[in-house]
Amino acid sequence: MSKHPAVQFLTAALARAEETAKPATPGPWGVRPPSDHGDGWEVCGRGPGHNGSRWVVGAESGGGVYDEADARHIALHDPGAVLRRVAADRQILAEHQPVKAVGYDGYGVAVIDTCILCGSQYAPYPCRTVLLLAQAWGWEASHAVSPQPEIE
Ligand SMILES: [Zn+2]
Numbered sequence: 703m704s705k706h707p708a709v710q711f712l713t714a715a716l717a718r719a720e721e722t723a724k725p726a727t728p729g730p731w732g733v734r735p736p737s738d739h740g741d742g743w744e745v746c747g748r749g750p751g752h753n754g755s756r757w758v759v760g761a762e763s764g765g766g767v768y769d770e771a772d773a774r775h776i777a778l779h780d781p782g783a784v785l786r787r788v789a790a791d792r793q794i795l796a797e798h799q800p801v802k803a804v805g806y807d808g809y810g811v812a813v814i815d816t817c818i819l820c821g822s823q824y825a826p827y828p829c830r831t832v833l834l835l836a837q838a839w840g841w842e843a844s845h846a847v848s849p850q851p852e853i854e
Pocket residue numbers: 797798799817818819820821829830831832
């Protein structure tokens with residue numbers, strides 16, 4: 703049985719998020735306000751560097767983040783947070799697997815795929831929970847998009 707496009711999308715999005723989070727500077731990440739000679743807010747994570755810290759977004763070379771809100775947003779989404787979210791979403795997806803059931807396929811009684819946990823004879827798979835998870839990662843039912851497109 704081939705997977706529904708939303709499930710394929712979600713699976714790919716989780717793999718990509720994990721793939722990019724694993725080699726990144728470990729968290730938790732924090733922020734530091736601009737210094738007198740700094741150019742912007744800095745984001746720091748644990749790693750090789752001064753006192754076990756490593757600048758993720760540093761202002762030393764004219765970098766940094768202009769807005770405090772942006773710096774805090776970046777720090778909130780550190781690799782540890784992403785990996786925890788990926789693990790939880792995979793667990794949710796594993797609990798909401800398709801199962802065959804006698805139900806209504808829109809035309810009449812038929813064998814349909816429905817969610818083993820929350821499905822019904824009128825609710826084809828993927829269930830609302832799986833669709834919402836996919837939407838949270840960027841899925842749009844109206845058109846298939848690749849997860850987290852690169853911005854160049
Ligand atoms: Zn479900």
